[in-house]
Structure formats: structure tokens, C-alpha cells
Amino acid sequence: MKLTKKITIGAITALIATSSIMLLTQPLNSKIQAADTSSDTVLLTHNSYVYNDQGERKKTYQGQKKPVFTAGAKFKYLGGKTYNNKGKRYYYLGDYGYIKAANAKPITNQGQSDTLWLNHNAYIYNKNGHRLKNYRGNKKLYWGHTIKYVGKTKPVTIDSKKYYLLNDDNYHQSWLPYRTIKGNQYYNLGKGGYVKAANVGKIAGQPLYTSEATVTLIPYPGVKDIPVEGSNKEYKKGDKVTVDGITGMYNGNRGDINYRIKGTKTAFIDENNIKVKPRQKLKEYTKRTYITVLNNTDNYNIQGEKKSNKTPKDSTAFIKGINMPVSELLYIWIPSKGKAELFYRLQDLWSEGIRSQQSTNFYENNRDNLSYIKATDVKYVSGPMLKPENTTEEAKKDITIASKTDKQALQQLINQEATIKNSNNYKNTDNLEAKNAYDGALKIAKAVNSSSKSSIIQVKQAVWLLNKNQKNIENPEPTTVLNDSFPI
Template sequence: MNKKITHYLAAGFLGLTAVLTFNQQVHTVQAKVPSTIRTVMYTSQAYDKDGQKVDVKYPAFKRIEVEKEPLILTFKPYTPYYKISGKKQYIKANNIDGVKREVKHNSYVYATSSRRADYRLIRKGTSITTYGGTVKFKNGLRYYRIGGPAKQYVRASNLGKITASNTEETIATVTSDGGAPIYKIDNGVKTIKKAKKGTTFVVDRAEEDNYAEEIGHSAIPNPTIYRIKGTNNWLYCLDVKVQKELPHHFYDLEHYSYIRFYQDTDVYNVDGTMQDHKGQRIRKQGGNLKVDKLLYIWVPAENKAELFYHLKGHEFYASDLPGGGGPDSIDVGDGYVKASDVRFIAGVKLSPINTAEEASQAAKQKTTK
């Protein structure tokens, strides 16, 4: 997979702090990213890389040039997008590739609310591909598009849940002479059995980081694991060959939050008091540090509530003592840093678990006890 940026999770300082880093480009001239011409099947809003709408829509049945490999953008719900070639725009892959849905009731295909598109009868128990969301006809009912450019719609009420993503599903064939271990992930990784060479599986997710690193033992950069559809069992990339490459999910970016220290930073306790490390602070550094909570804490010295991140690790590289020298690191224990002193960099965007007023009231209650 040709990625401009690759991600990996490394054990941080003394193995206690998770650090997310980004590989830098070595070459100044980049090879052209492979592209392809695809048909937009459902009017598509364009987004930027952060999931914000841009002032562009691509109409249904327009032929557009997109980068060949879809990708997962780093915001919820972590669904696949296609990047418009030569532009900083992305559209949902569902509007091009579609998804499969089960047919709950025998269904005719309609062109309008009162006219059938043809004489087809789609039988209950089969599956069909739909594109985009539903559209409302003049009769007040909602329909899914199933083809085009000639109008082809099926009543939404006759269809069930999504059974497959055409973008994120393919066949994986075991190619390793010794067979492929099947890994079960459930609060850890364990091998449950081995599949013989030539065995095929339907897989519906490709994932890097975390468990992929554990299974791969760093044998190759950016190892990938594939989920066997309908299970929480996985196959390792070196043991199988997939019919098509799936967009890669990055486990760490979908489960954790990361900040960066752009300046030497003071650390606080949960009661809002500043920790005393004899003048040392967490020093400015390039790594991205894991946090797991965002909340307001009352700061007595400032007589106000401030927004803080809770640090996942507890030992960090430190600035020098005021007179110079000092230990290379400080242990902050259960530490917090002001959100205004650091920058959110990547991963899950946290929301405060309380309000400034709630933090103020909690502090007053402790004072009166």
C-alpha cells in the first residue's frame, strides 16, 4: 500500500508512556499516486481530511478520477473514503462502491413512486448492492438506489441491515507452506488453530498497529492483519494473499488520543495543585503522548476551573533544574496537564467528562467538609 504517511506505535520512555510517531519523507519528489476513473452512484458531499465539509458536491453518475486505493480517515465512524486525485477532497466510498443489504421481502424495482423500472422481482433472502442513503419519493416512502443512470430503486422497508461493505471485503487465500495460524483477539492474542495452504476466507477488515505489531513481532514494517468475516479471528499478512487490498484501519488512532508537548509543561494533581519537581517540568519533545481523559479541574491558585488532559503514562523526559543539570526524567504519578499548554495531535478526539461549573461545585463541597 502506497502511503505518504505511515504510523507505528512504539514503547515510550522506560516502556511506560505510549508514543505515536510519524515517519518523515526522505525524498522531496514523490511518485504519482495510482489513480482510476470511477462513477459516483449517489450525489456525494466532499470532505477535507478532518471530516469537515468543503463547498463541493459531486452529482450522481459523474465520472471522476480518484486515487486507486480507498483509505480510512481518522475520525469516527472510521469508514472508507476515496481521495479525489490532485485535490484535498474526499468522498464516501459507499457512494461509489455501495454496500450489500439483505432482502427481507420480495421487492420490485421502481423508477418512480408509481412506475416500475422493469419486471424484475428481487427475492427474499438474497442480497443486493445499494448506494448512499435513502431518497424520499412523492408517495412519502423511502427508497435505496440500486443502479443507474437509468432510475432503479427498491423500497427501503423491504431491505435489512448491511451484510457487507463492497470496499472492505475480499477473499484471503492461505499461501504459507506451513499453513496460517488463526489468531483470536480477546483481551490479548492467542492462536486457536492453523489453516492449511490453499484455504480461503472472506475477510472484512485490514488493521495495523497494536495487535498486528504483536502478531508480526516487527518482522516487517507496518504489518497487517485481516479479520475473518463474522468472527474476531485474524490472519497475518505474510501467511495469506488477498484478492484486493483493503483500506487499512490504524488501531491506535481509533482507540487512543495523543497530545504533544510543544513547550516545557507543568504537571498538576487531580486536586488542582501543581506538582513540585524542584523546578523541573515535562520538557518540550517531538513524540506524541497518550492521554485517556479530558476534564475540568478547579485550580485553587488561580481561583478558576481549567481544562486538563489526564496522562496515560507516568514517567517523562524532564527539563533541566533551574540551575542546570538534574535527572533526565520525572515520575508524575497520576498526572494532569493543562489542555492550553499542549496540542491535540491525533487519534480519538476527547470530550470533557464534566463542566467547569461542576468542577467548581465539587471543589466547594470539599472545602466545606
């Protein structure tokens, strides 16, 4: 499989309609019809098989063969609706799995504090890792059920624990202390009982993450070897690898989910080459920083002024739920409010892979590559965590008109144009994206430098952008599949 980065803007609509990643949230074909229901949590009143979107019983689901959920299990279902197929109603659980609505009843979202939600049938063990024959009248616990745990979640250093929870900022982490016995981690249930962390999917309603997982590889039908993007190594059927991250990548006009092989930066396995997916979530990896829009919001310039919306079909420039790449975090002074506010600068459109991957809202409202969005209107998703490039005091000072002295650093960068354009790196056709980015940044820099109305912050932004893209010419990074990575 060869990933390609040359996707046209016109393919975006087709991508949204056909992407396997998008299907995770809208998986239903025309054979299943939606009906309204008010709850998004159900309690199984009877044992239930798991079905596909054709109403056929699934042979496997989330690593379980001939999966059966037992009465008493609680599930969040997706879509806020039930789905009708041949006169029968179903709840969608995600991962292309459904249960019959007749086997469940909607319940009010109940508090899930101090409970573990099981993602697999589980035995109970003592503090030495020996299986208990009886624990409070049970021989084992069942997939989908919840059970009380002992202990409290605590903040933890990022990426220091095998099992952890992501905080509300999607960056910092916490953990429920576990006991490690012979290489396995266990959560304390109290009364001498422990359950393997590998069998837990949620803690107090929050998804449980793991730092790594071992998976077994399978080839595509009719193919012997298993290709690995970003690596020359070939794997065979049955090979086991450890993965430590997950990302979205484009394969032609289709978005695929890929898992990163532990110990590498660029070696990824397509999810279709993994026999059974990891039970817990893995950390999302993207080369660039991505944010998600929390509520419909506007587009701003460097003065903190609202820009006109270039997507008139929407009431605002950016709509709730879209993910966008950003390149910088900075304070912008708002004169009308007499204060500085924190903004993200949207990633410029020259960057490799950016145009083809983003929504029409992002593309149309960022054509000038000078667009900003309020940090309070978005939330961090993945990629490097950005820190403010300036302070509130600097933001206030920098709204004044720039003097010739203020423009010296910018002029010096502009003066290097001939040297850069005569370099082999600039002339190298393999470096076309970096060349276009430099040309675009240079054009902005010249406009800012020649204007008598440019503010200090505009000059600083022009310096930042041109300097960044000049360095990309002087010290180009090798092109990898990660240039196309995006959050799933």
C-alpha cells in the first residue's frame, strides 16, 4: 500500500462520504433507518448477540469470538437514536457493532464514579495474582459490566504509566494506582479482589489509555507480505509487534487508521493488517498540532478583528466539531476590550498535505494564510502542545505602528532572497512544497515591510513565518507519511 499526498480539493467531498474513519461515526447504510430516542445509555435486560449493519450476527467483535453480552451490562450507544432494520430496532455501540433494542432499555446517565467498565470477560485475582474461585458470589466478571474499585485517581507525569487517563485538556494525564504482579497490572476491587487492567475499558466513565499494546499481524487477502509504511522491513502472517500510538493517514482519497510501531517515529501498520485491535485507547499521534472547534466560531486577523466568513452556507467561519491544524499560539491585544486574548494561528495552506485534508471552512477562510481563532473556542486534540510565543504585556505594546528600526530583522530576512533562491535546496524539485511556502511567506513579508501602517505584531508575525520557511529550505526534513497524519 502506498500512501499518496496529492489529493485534490475536489476530492474532499468524496473523502468525507467514503472515509472509513468517518464511518465510525456514521456507519449505517440505507438498509437501516433511524428513529428518535431520548437516552444515550442502555442497560441490557437480556443476554444479547452483536450484529452488523445488515442485522446479521457478527462472528467476532472487539476481539471476542461469537460475542455475547450478558444481562446487566451498560453501554453508551452512538448517534442518539435507534436504527430499524427489517422491522427490528437496534442500538449502535460503535466499531460496526449493534445490539437489538428489544434486549435493552434506555436509562438515565448515572454517575460512574468509582467504577470500572470491563471491555472483556475477566477473572478475579488475589494480591498475589492467583485466581479466586469465588469473589462475592462470582466466579468471573463479564464484558460490559461495571464494578466498584478501591482508590482514587491522581495526576501523573505524562507518559510515565502503562495505563492512564487523559485529562479534560486532552494532554495532561492521571492514573488510578494499580498493582503489578509478574508483569501484569491489576486494579484493586476491595475485599481481597483484583482485576487485570487489560480487561478494563473505562475508569469512572473515562476511557482508559495504554502506553503500548502487542498485536498480531495478518496480510491482505491473497498477499503474503505485510508492508509497513515508513519502514523497509516486511512482516509475515502471525508476526507480533508492539504498537504505541494511533493516527489517521490518507491512502488515495480514503482515510485509514494506522498504528505506530513502538521504538520508531515513522513506521506504521494499517489497522486492516491487525488481527485484533488493542482493547484500550492509544495516544493519538500527529506531526502537526490539531485543535477541534467547540462551538461555531469566527475567524480573526492579527488585530483581533473578525474577518468576513467565506463559507456563506454556514453562519460562522468555523463550525462545531471540525478539526484544524494550527502552527502557533500567541496573545493578541483587543483594543475594544482593553485586554489581550489567546489565539491560535491556523496552519498555512502551503504546508505539505494540508490543503487536501481539511474542511472547506478551513480552506476558504484561510486563503491569505493570516487567520487566527480564539483559544477559548477550541480544544487541543493532538500533536505538539504549543506554548504562547508572547506575553499579554508584549501583545499590548506591539499594536503600535512599527518603525524602521522595528523592521530591521524583517528586512534582513528579505535581503537573503537571492541567496535562498540560488541554493540547490530551493531549486530541488523534490522540495517543491518548501519552495512554495517560502515564496508565500516572502510575499507576505514584503507587503508588511513596505506598508507604513504595519504594526509591530504584524512585523513579528512576518518575521516568524519567513524565518520558519527559510529554515525549511536550508535544512529540509525528509518527506514521510507523517506529513499526512491527522487525528481520528
